[in-house]
Amino acid sequence: MKKMNKRMYDREMLSALQNADNFMLCAHINPDGDAVGSMLALGRLLRRMGKRVTMVCPGTVPRLLAWLPDAELIRPLEQVKDACFDASFSVDVPENKRMGDVYALYARSPLTFAVDHHPGDGAFARFALVDDKAAASGELIVALYEALGVPLDREAALQLYVAIGTDTGNFVFSSVRPYTFACMQRLMEAGLDLNMAARRTFLVKSRPSAAMLGCALSSMKYFAGGRATCMHVTARQKAECGAADDDLHGLVNSGLNLEGVSMTFMADEAADQVWKISLRSLPGGDVAAIARRFGGGGHMLAAGCEMKGDYPQIEARLIAAIEEALGA
Numbered sequence: 001m002k003k004m005n006k007r008m009y010d011r012e013m014l015s016a017l018q019n020a021d022n023f024m025l026c027a028h029i030n031p032d033g034d035a036v037g038s039m040l041a042l043g044r045l046l047r048r049m050g051k052r053v054t055m056v057c058p059g060t061v062p063r064l065l066a067w068l069p070d071a072e073l074i075r076p077l078e079q080v081k082d083a084c085f086d087a088s089f090s091v092d093v094p095e096n097k098r099m100g101d102v103y104a105l106y107a108r109s110p111l112t113f114a115v116d117h118h119p120g121d122g123a124f125a126r127f128a129l130v131d132d133k134a135a136a137s138g139e140l141i142v143a144l145y146e147a148l149g150v151p152l153d154r155e156a157a158l159q160l161y162v163a164i165g166t167d168t169g170n171f172v173f174s175s176v177r178p179y180t181f182a183c184m185q186r187l188m189e190a191g192l193d194l195n196m197a198a199r200r201t202f203l204v205k206s207r208p209s210a211a212m213l214g215c216a217l218s219s220m221k222y223f224a225g226g227r228a229t230c231m232h233v234t235a236r237q238k239a240e241c242g243a244a245d246d247d248l249h250g251l252v253n254s255g256l257n258l259e260g261v262s263m264t265f266m267a268d269e270a271a272d273q274v275w276k277i278s279l280r281s282l283p284g285g286d287v288a289a290i291a292r293r294f295g296g297g298g299h300m301l302a303a304g305c306e307m308k309g310d311y312p313q314i315e316a317r318l319i320a321a322i323e324e325a326l327g328a
Contacts, residue, residue, distance in 0.1 A: 008143045008144075016087075016113075018049070020087035023085060023086065026090055026093070026102045027090070028098040030059070031059075031062065036057075036061060038138045039055055040055070041163065042141050042144070055070075055073055055074045056102050056105065057075075064249055077101055081104075081105055083105070085108075088111070089113040091114075091115055092137040093116055094297075111127075113128070114130070116128075116130050116137055117137050119132045134179075135164060135176050135180045136180075142160055142183040152187065154192065157187040161197050162201055171184075223322075229255040233251075233266075245268075263326060265277055266278045267307075267314060267315070274308050276304065285300070286300045
């Protein structure tokens with residue numbers, strides 16, 4: 001395979017990374033597959049270079065990702081909040097507030113790094129590689145292995161498959177580029193068991209997840225002349241189904257993958273009158289702009305926010321915003 005782009009990482013950044021010894025790695029709050037998979041693969045890379053590595057997660061690792069190699073090494077903040085590190089490294093974090101309470105620990109390090117693919121400049125870090133053309137932060141970790149001359153192993157290949165695969169919707173989002181498949185070639189050459197990885201990541205669902213899909217679909221509404229849909233699930237329904245947050249992963253896409261639909265949202269009642277809103281769009285839409293109107297953010301095609309109040313009022317506000325965006 002041809003050499004991948006080493007110049008993604010400048011010489012000064014690579015030198016600083018090589019000279020540090022004791023690293024703290026963290027991802028964003030409510031970490032997804034890209035955040036966790038990329039962080040795990042980065043931790044594996046640094047350990048193979050002889051570095052000491054502590055991986056920290058704001059909150060808990062999602063159950064759907066706990067099967068990944070090395071996931072058991074991720075520590076809760078409470079266990080390490082008083083520790084000191086030579087360097088801290090954020091992964092898939094567009095702004096410091098997305099680290100939650102871990103940011104205070106991150107900022108104490110004399111040397112800070114950031115790798116991310118969201119729009120932004122990584123200004124909170126001393127050294128940052130931010131590439132919003134990348135389909136996932138996992139692509140940038142693959143390139144880091146290459147830049148440092150460390151071959152990928154089977155475990156890292158699995159971690160990075162989950163990172164890249166989940167952030168590209170199993171390689172169907174418009175963010176996918178030729179370089180994405182160059183990364184996949186590298187992972188396959190490292191021994192990735194694609195059949196197992198794809199089934200575990202995208203096909204196997206829990207029983208509570210199936211029950212929650214039924215609840216979500218039963219609430220579905222079409223609007224904007226059939227060009228948009230919305231769904232919601234309540235805290236009571238989740239309790240009755242024995243569902244955790246992980247069991248709702250990906251449900252919002254059921255409202256988008258319908259004939260004639262180009263935009264959707266799903267509301268998940270996290271607590272009494274507190275709703276987590278997930279928005280999705282086909283190419284050509286911009287749900288990040290809608291999310292920002294309500295204090296959230298994200299990508300053009302996948303974004304989210306949190307809203308408080310009675311669901312009918314929240315639904316009406318989101319429908320109005322989407323209809324405006326669609327010109328309906």
